[in-house]
Amino acid sequence: MESNAGRVSALRLSVLIGELLGERPSVPYTLQEFSRRIDRLVERFQSQDPLQTFYMQYSLRMTEVTYQRLHRPAAGPDERTLQDFLGRLKPHPEASQEFSQGAVDPASSLRRAESVHEYLGGQGRVLLLGDDDATGLALSLLGDYQIQALDIDERVVDWLVEMGVNAEVRDLRQLPPGYRQAFDAVITDPSRDLELASEFLKAAYGCLTPDGLLFWADHPDWNQAAQLLIERAQGQGLKLLEVRPNWHSYTPHVISDSTARHFRIPARWFYELVEVARIWSHLHVFRKDQGQQGCSQKGQLC
Ligand SMILES: C[S@@+](CC[C@H](N)C(=O)[O-])C[C@H]1O[C@@H](n2cnc3c(N)ncnc32)[C@H](O)[C@@H]1O
Numbered sequence: 001m002e003s004n005a006g007r008v009s010a011l012r013l014s015v016l017i018g019e020l021l022g023e024r025p026s027v028p029y030t031l032q033e034f035s036r037r038i039d040r041l042v043e044r045f046q047s048q049d050p051l052q053t054f055y056m057q058y059s060l061r062m063t064e065v066t067y068q069r070l071h072r073p074a075a076g077p078d079e080r081t082l083q084d085f086l087g088r089l090k091p092h093p094e095a096s097q098e099f100s101q102g103a104v105d106p107a108s109s110l111r112r113a114e115s116v117h118e119y120l121g122g123q124g125r126v127l128l129l130g131d132d133d134a135t136g137l138a139l140s141l142l143g144d145y146q147i148q149a150l151d152i153d154e155r156v157v158d159w160l161v162e163m164g165v166n167a168e169v170r171d172l173r174q175l176p177p178g179y180r181q182a183f184d185a186v187i188t189d190p191s192r193d194l195e196l197a198s199e200f201l202k203a204a205y206g207c208l209t210p211d212g213l214l215f216w217a218d219h220p221d222w223n224q225a226a227q228l229l230i231e232r233a234q235g236q237g238l239k240l241l242e243v244r245p246n247w248h249s250y251t252p253h254v255i256s257d258s259t260a261r262h263f264r265i266p267a268r269w270f271y272e273l274v275e276v277a278r279i280w281s282h283l284h285v286f287r288k289d290q291g292q293q294g295c296s297q298k299g300q301l302c
Pocket of ligand 1: 129
């Protein structure tokens with residue numbers, strides 16, 4: 001690990017994980033030592049309450065990914081473009097629970113845009129189905145793209161328009177005919193609610209040209225419906241080309257102390273954890289295609 005901040009975070013995470021096992025590490029665990037401890041804790045924190053078990057396992061697995069990413073960061077983004085992007089970003093509207101918002105950090109938005117750019121090569125019509133991450137802005141810095149963003153939240157749209165992104169207030173469940181098969185690529189970070197996420201998928205499919213590309217952010221450790229949605233996408237004529245694992249990072253929040261109470265963990269443990277641990281999602285790349293053939297190896301879901 002190169003940076004001092006990274007070493008400090010690794011030690012803080014080691015101390016927090018060690019605490020649950022009665023250990024007091026004075027140096028960070030190795031990656032293997034850390035993962036072994038996470039496995040032990042996942043096994044230990046099983047209960048009759050499936051929801052609390054899910055929250056605990058999700059917190060532990062995301063902590064493990066954070067630890068891995070401290071040691072092996074994801075590729076990119078380009079540092080100069082990131083500075084340019086940061087310079088253009090206006091203060092983000094507060095996340096709305098009503099619209100299932102949870103934005104990724106700017107480096108992740110740009111990393112996602114760079115992945116799209118790798119596929120499109122600088123040109124194309126691109127639709128953002130919901131864009132509280134400002135991925136449309138990041139993509140506009142990389143090529144000559146015709147970008148259209150839409151979002152149900154007027155505050156997000158105002159924010160995007162203020163930054164120069166072509167955006168409009170729309171509910172993706174009611175798209176006008178002009179969107180049909182009109183885009184070479186669709187980018188989305190869907191809701192984790194299965195019903196609403198299915199609407200994201202349906203809208204994306206309908207808006208893509210016959211060989212268009214879908215960029216879909218999700219992770220099975222925090223969205224129990226993720227695998228089902230991926231299978232559904234493949235069954236509906238989208239071929240999975242690749243998965244870029246743990247590609248985007250989100251800042252977590254403690255929403256309730258109920259998991260701590262349920263497992264008899266001090267409530268402050270979770271508050272300390274969310275200062276360092278992050279939530280991650282994979283980037284799935286699909287191509288609209290009639291023939292269903294598996295996906296090429298690059299990520300773990302293939
Ligand atoms: C669904 S949220 C991202 C959630 C993130 N994956 C998570 O689970 O924390 C992404 C964007 O979609 C927008 N959005 C949510 N529902 C929508 C809808 N029905 N139509 C259009 N945009 C929507 C949100 O306002 C937000 O900007």
